Amino acid sequence: MSGMPDRASGKAPGHTSGKTPGRTPGGTFVGMPAFPRAAHDAVRDPTLRANLRHATRTIRDRRAKAVAELDDWDRLREAGKQIKDHTLRHLGHYLEQLEAAVTAAGGTVHWAADADEANRIVTGLVEATGEREVVKVKSMATQEIGLNEALEAAGIRAYETDLAELIVQLGEDRPSHILVPAIHRNRAEIRDIFRSRMARWGRPAPEGLTDTPAELAEAARLHLREKFLRAKVGISGANFMVAETGTLVVVESEGNGRMCLTLPETLISVVGIEKTVPTWRDLEVFLQTLPRSSTAERMNPYTSTWTGTADGDGPRAFHLVLLDNGRTDTLADEVGRQALRCIRCSACLNVCPVYERAGGHAYGSVYPGPIGAVLSPQLRGTASAIDASLPYASSLCGACYEVCPVAIDIPEVLVHLRERVVQGGEFTRHGAKVTLKPAGGHAAERAAMRAAGLVFAHPGLLRAGQRLAARTRRAHPRTLPGPGRAWSATRDLPAVPAEPFRDWWRRTQEGPGRPERTDGREAGA
Amino acid sequence: MSSRDIVLGRIARALGPAPGEPYDAYEAAVDRGYADRHGDLTVEQTVDLLAANLADYRALVHRTEETGLPELLARLLAARGARAVLVPPGLPPGWLAAADAVRVPDLAGSTPAELDRADSVVTGCALAVAETGTIVLDGSPDQGRRRITLVPDHHVCVVRVPGQVVASVPRALRRLDPLRPLTWISGPSATSDIELDRVEGVHGPRTLEVVLVEGADRACAGTITRG
Numbered sequence: 001m002s003g004m005p006d007r008a009s010g011k012a013p014g015h016t017s018g019k020t021p022g023r024t025p026g027g028t029f030v031g032m033p034a035f036p037r038a039a040h041d042a043v044r045d046p047t048l049r050a051n052l053r054h055a056t057r058t059i060r061d062r063r064a065k066a067v068a069e070l071d072d073w074d075r076l077r078e079a080g081k082q083i084k085d086h087t088l089r090h091l092g093h094y095l096e097q098l099e100a101a102v103t104a105a106g107g108t109v110h111w112a113a114d115a116d117e118a119n120r121i122v123t124g125l126v127e128a129t130g131e132r133e134v135v136k137v138k139s140m141a142t143q144e145i146g147l148n149e150a151l152e153a154a155g156i157r158a159y160e161t162d163l164a165e166l167i168v169q170l171g172e173d174r175p176s177h178i179l180v181p182a183i184h185r186n187r188a189e190i191r192d193i194f195r196s197r198m199a200r201w202g203r204p205a206p207e208g209l210t211d212t213p214a215e216l217a218e219a220a221r222l223h224l225r226e227k228f229l230r231a232k233v234g235i236s237g238a239n240f241m242v243a244e245t246g247t248l249v250v251v252e253s254e255g256n257g258r259m260c261l262t263l264p265e266t267l268i269s270v271v272g273i274e275k276t277v278p279t280w281r282d283l284e285v286f287l288q289t290l291p292r293s294s295t296a297e298r299m300n301p302y303t304s305t306w307t308g309t310a311d312g313d314g315p316r317a318f319h320l321v322l323l324d325n326g327r328t329d330t331l332a333d334e335v336g337r338q339a340l341r342c343i344r345c346s347a348c349l350n351v352c353p354v355y356e357r358a359g360g361h362a363y364g365s366v367y368p369g370p371i372g373a374v375l376s377p378q379l380r381g382t383a384s385a386i387d388a389s390l391p392y393a394s395s396l397c398g399a400c401y402e403v404c405p406v407a408i409d410i411p412e413v414l415v416h417l418r419e420r421v422v423q424g425g426e427f428t429r430h431g432a433k434v435t436l437k438p439a440g441g442h443a444a445e446r447a448a449m450r451a452a453g454l455v456f457a458h459p460g461l462l463r464a465g466q467r468l469a470a471r472t473r474r475a476h477p478r479t480l481p482g483p484g485r486a487w488s489a490t491r492d493l494p495a496v497p498a499e500p501f502r503d504w505w506r507r508t509q510e511g512p513g514r515p516e517r518t519d520g521r522e523a524g525a
Numbered sequence: 526m527s528s529r530d531i532v533l534g535r536i537a538r539a540l541g542p543a544p545g546e547p548y549d550a551y552e553a554a555v556d557r558g559y560a561d562r563h564g565d566l567t568v569e570q571t572v573d574l575l576a577a578n579l580a581d582y583r584a585l586v587h588r589t590e591e592t593g594l595p596e597l598l599a600r601l602l603a604a605r606g607a608r609a610v611l612v613p614p615g616l617p618p619g620w621l622a623a624a625d626a627v628r629v630p631d632l633a634g635s636t637p638a639e640l641d642r643a644d645s646v647v648t649g650c651a652l653a654v655a656e657t658g659t660i661v662l663d664g665s666p667d668q669g670r671r672r673i674t675l676v677p678d679h680h681v682c683v684v685r686v687p688g689q690v691v692a693s694v695p696r697a698l699r700r701l702d703p704l705r706p707l708t709w710i711s712g713p714s715a716t717s718d719i720e721l722d723r724v725e726g727v728h729g730p731r732t733l734e735v736v737l738v739e740g741a742d743r744a745c746a747g748t749i750t751r752g
């Protein structure tokens with residue numbers, strides 16, 4: 001088993017279409033270069049960098065203000081962590097409870113062990129309605145499994161209805177941010193995309209469309225409205241699932257979620273099993289922490305909750321597809337499982353100096369930024385080049401931990417995963433224990449470190465990273481697991497937080513045996 | 526083996542034997558030491574906070590006594606030029622007594638495209654949350670099905686104060702029934718997807734007007750202190 005190529009690293013048949021970039025089901029984007037190379041390209045793209053800098057800084061400052069309004073923030077954060085930890089510790093129990101509650105409320109529950117199975121289930125459900133098109137509300141789970149491509153292969157058109165997702169879909173592009181997937185596009189680019197592409201998908205862009213945000217939003221409203229009003233099948237994810245009641249929760253801003261959840265006759269929700277919370281009351285924590293962490297609002301414009309089907313209101317049929325696809329493998333790792341607490345707020349992206357510079361695409365996954373760096377390699381294994389390099393896409397400054405509303409210690413998981421890449425060892429893949437061989441000659445490590453050098457060659461950026469790191473160290477007494485300590489003792493990688501990244505970088509850069517520059521493609525191959 | 530068994534089996538192997546019965550462990554596992562509400566506000570101040578937070582998220586806020594409600598609603602609809610107004614089945618009959626607009630009922634057979642022809646919708650609400658500036662609809666007869674507050678471009682929502690006002694999200698959840706489909710609304714629909722400029726109104730109603738009406742809630746007076 002060891003060294004077996006990850007499913008994600010191979011090219012999947014029939015999934016490379018002209019509509020959206022090809023992606024293996026549940027895997028990396030096809031042909032995705034490893035993080036170092038992708039980051040290298042991004043760092044040299046001035047438009048992308050300017051957009052990212054503006055965007056991440058704006059959200060970051062607003063978030064800090066929204067959080068400061070609540071004097072019990074730390075306690076909410078701790079409660080959120082505890083709720084999620086408890087749920088994960090008893091996940092089987094709560095999933096069975098959830099299943100029973102959803103079923104009792106008129107819904108149908110399906111279980112999908114992996115992406116292919118989830119895609120098969122959803123495709124079959126859509127086909128059973130006789131419809132050839134569906135409206136979709138932004139859902140990371142369905143991106144993760146490559147649902148749109150699978151539907152397309154079955155001759156079903158999936159319309160993304162989130163404005164940013166629409167921009168991405170029309171632009172035949174990839175999302176680059178959890179919350180603002182088109183963060184890498186500026187208004188002029190968006191106008192050009194609307195003008196040239198909308199007609200192909202439905203109602204064309206209005207004549208004389210300018211690039212003011214209000215006009216662009218109006219164009220999207222008109223384009224999508226006809227689709228909403230005639231849609232018979234809606235597909236969504238969910239932010240939370242309440243085990244005791246069987247209630248699903250979708251948090252959104254634009255109203256496209258409400259459209260997809262309310263107007264169609266059939267609703268299919270594809271949700272990762274880790275989105276479960278035990279009780280209705282638990283929402284009082286997350287409905288306070290999620291909007292403030294995410295969009296920096298006291299509350300997002302729209303939150304919908306529904307339990308099964310309701311008489312005469314909304315869809316007559318409701319299907320819930322519970323998705324594993326690597327989550328149980330992640331659960332098996334005692335250090336790594338905390339990544340499953342993630343509520344996808346994206347706060348960690350906006351504070352991350354690497355993300356700000358490299359952009360979301362460099363992570364080669366629907367989960368970009370710090371959370372992607374810890375989640376993707378766990379969901380997919382570290383056998384592919386991109387996944388092996390992801391744990392290195394960080395300076396370990398700790399800013400991500402500091403803002404995380406469920407206190408995921410991302411640096412701790414990163415170090416743990418680096419250890420896995422470099423040292424090899426046992427982990428769980430598709431539910432079975434496998435042994436990973438150490439990356440030959442530490443190729444992954446070397447390649448990734450070169451990437452880090454590239455991203456961090458900028459002194460101003462490093463200073464920012466260091467400031468954040470200093471703040472984190474105060475707030476955060478971190479201990480590394482035993483093997484991590486041993487590993488860091490025999491290598492020039494510091495135990496966190498013993499040595500500031502900059503010092504370490506200078507030292508290793510100037511030290512003997514510094515690897516030569518290459519494009520980093522050999523990483524983990 | 527079914528996928529259900531596969532997934533549950535993987536979970537069991539990943540976790541090893543779980544300590545104790547989950548539900549027994551649950552109360553102890555979570556420290557609920559966070560605030561039940563923020564700040565020590567009087568009933569009046571709580572209503573003022575609701576008004577301020579609603580306005581901060583660009584809902585248009587109006588306040589009136591119960592007796593002035595029909596005139597106010599008529600004025601709001603007229604100012605908007607609304608000719609057809611969607612009406613939930615249990616809207617108090619007096620509310621639209623002074624309005625000229627044609628009442629459009631939400632019939633079982635109405636298609637979304639037909640609803641799209643209505644200019645406005647007038648509803649009550651289940652409750653409103655002061656700290657977040659949120660109104661919550663639960664599909665009761667004075668609010669109707671979810672779709673009627675979604676398709677029209679103009680939503681007028683009446684909140685009885687102080688009876689329907691709660692201070693905080695925790696207090697709101699305690700008063701809501703999870704088995705009903707709920708819609709939490711905080712300002713008009715918005716997007717920040719284009720260079721993070723906030724644009725009001727993408728798919729939901731682009732104009733949200735909230736009417737805080739006093740003296741209409743004798744039946745539920747005092748809930749604000751309990752809620």
Ligand code: SF4
Binds near residue numbers: 293341343346348371
């Ligand atoms: S890891 Fe934490 S901060 Fe990052 S998206 Fe998830 S919940 Fe938010």
